[in-house]
Amino acid sequence: MKWETALWMVTCLLFASLPRGQPDTTCHAFAGETVVLPCTTTSPGELILSNSMLYWQIESVLVHFFHNGQDSLKFQAERYRGRTSLFLDQIKHGNFSLKLSNVQLLDTAVYTCIYKQTGDHPSKTQKSKIKLIVSAPSSTEEAPSPSGHSQISSRSPADAPCLAMLPLSFHLLVTLGVWHL
Numbered sequence: 001m002k003w004e005t006a007l008w009m010v011t012c013l014l015f016a017s018l019p020r021g022q023p024d025t026t027c028h029a030f031a032g033e034t035v036v037l038p039c040t041t042t043s044p045g046e047l048i049l050s051n052s053m054l055y056w057q058i059e060s061v062l063v064h065f066f067h068n069g070q071d072s073l074k075f076q077a078e079r080y081r082g083r084t085s086l087f088l089d090q091i092k093h094g095n096f097s098l099k100l101s102n103v104q105l106l107d108t109a110v111y112t113c114i115y116k117q118t119g120d121h122p123s124k125t126q127k128s129k130i131k132l133i134v135s136a137p138s139s140t141e142e143a144p145s146p147s148g149h150s151q152i153s154s155r156s157p158a159d160a161p162c163l164a165m166l167p168l169s170f171h172l173l174v175t176l177g178v179w180h181l
Contacts, residue, residue: 023131030137034101037130039113041094051119058109108134
């Protein structure tokens with residue numbers, strides 16, 4: 001690992017130790033579901049991935065790290081292995097959102113998304129906080145059906161969306177020209 005990368009990771013850990021402040025967004029999910037934690041940049045133009053560092057963390061716990069155009073998960077916390085991913089085709093457009101699969105009750109936390117453009121044209125470090133609240137799956141028992149069997153329905157991800165994602169997704173689609181108005 002280059003000394004610049006190590007220094008930047010130490011800086012991120014120091015950022016995590018600063019006073020906490022309010023999260024930018026709150027997301028809700030049920031245990032077992034997949035959730036997208038939103039994070040975007042306001043930098044104009046296309047980003048150069050080979051000079052990008054993206055760091056998702058909870059205090060000093062590494063959730064996901066993207067460096068020089070690829071995932072770098074060697075130091076990822078064990079409990080997140082195989083459960084995190086980024087939208088790799090969208091990073092160059094400023095979408096740093098984290099997809100967390102098989103959400104667990106222990107995943108309830110304030111996540112920090114930290115982005116830094118390095119290289120010949122370094123940028124200011126951008127930081128965003130997203131609070132994730134995970135609830136136990138709830139189920140409701142309905143009245144027996146005409147066949148006499150009880151029906152159990154469980155809530156779907158759509159029942160507890162991350163409300164900030166709708167405007168963000170719409171904005172990204174329009175910005176990227178995928179959806180023309």
